[in-house]
Amino acid sequence: MTNKYIATPTRTKEILGKYHFTFKKSLGQNFLVDVSVLQNIIRHAGITKDTAVIEIGPGIGALTEQLAIHADQVVAFEIDQRLLPILKDTLGDYSNVNVIHQDILKADVTQVIAEHFQKDQEVHVVANLPYYITTPILMKLIRDRLPVTSLTVMIQKEVADRMSGEPNTKSYGSLSLAVQYYSEAKVVMNVPKQVFMPQPNVDSSILQLTIRQQPPVEVTDEDFFFEIIQASFAQRRKTLKNNLSRFFKGVHDKEKIEHILQEAGIDGIRRGESLTMEEFAQVANSFFQYEPK
Template structure:
């Protein structure tokens, strides 16, 4: 551990906020972490070591960035809020293994930035306290881009973490669970109280760990169609698969034609979407797009 007082404490955070007259922007979902133990736990769950390169999104005033810099080989952080530039310059000045990219990660060419900053063959992981309002778009963009990431470990809203890691026949299981698990092995590794944030969010938080798969969990003929079909099957959760499919494919297939597709996939149309495994969804999608 380094000599100076960590950023992630209530006093140090308030001191920096006051010094720079910084005010939180609600629209950017800014909630800074003020507990070093939580940050250390996140890095343990992510298995960050001195050989690993790390990408961070939304460094804020650098509380997590600092801990990553101490434990990893190097860190590249994306920050959308230019107002934080002078703060980050001060808080991270003694770390020469940190680069800040002032860009919205949703618009950035992350693949090029990885190539530019990390060595070929180096293990790169994503570790972040994500702004809650854009968690899903950010994670889906990164997963669909098939970036050379080994894993993703993120602090997000507990409810979203539960949905991403959910299994069939549970309330949280839905199209998001399938989209995330198609690319990764997902698990919720830590629950985090509201008290470790400034300002405190109104929702509970959790750390989600995604281990990137070498290849998608199931084989599908047409990925876009597969995800579209999955969303359709969860269109109205209380309705049967048959009803959701009839509603979705109303212009393309008759009820009878859909019934034949379900039979071909060996799936009972009276079941609900939440009872199907990802493999069953793949089988059904492949019957349509075979």
């Protein structure tokens, strides 16, 4: 059976040739041609015969096929109409796969889960995401608070490092905090560019986001909390006090900002990248008390 898998260079070329398929750069199409990498992804994602899976961008079905073998049900969202007849062909043997021709950013995924999966079934998102739109997709999925346990995704290594970044590192920033507010993030493996067709210019990583039931910090106002974080990283080389002075220009003067930071127990000469999420929560909650109601 193994030599029949979609995820081999020979079979992939065969399928692409049969359908005269050409890659669309605008859709960031890079197809995986290594079965062992796919099986590793599935192992890390914890997929079993009891689990249901949402996949994004199935391509010609390389990952979808492996998911179909290991999971109970798979629903795959594909935006490129040219791939629909190919998927119908390559996944024809798997009755537990549904392909939906829709942009994941516009989809009501909660509704799809309710329609396609059993009630209370454990659901995971597993995908090889197009690099150009990774962040909007992941932020939508985790912010929508979907009834899913985890997201295990192949993305650009640099973005995976940023999403899982720790304080006092180059990778740590507002994206790290936004992702880690909703989920626990860890890079579970790195993937060389050689296992893709065509080869991308960057290395990839598998990032796993385990959805939190509760945020790790209590904030008075979520939107304001994220605004403070963004402002604190506006110019990475600048101190917290300087970045916040720009943000609150015309609202609070430097002395007032210094005073509020002291109330929060934070030294204003620190840089944003040195603050933990708990410290950002303290800063945001302290400043929020002074917001015009």
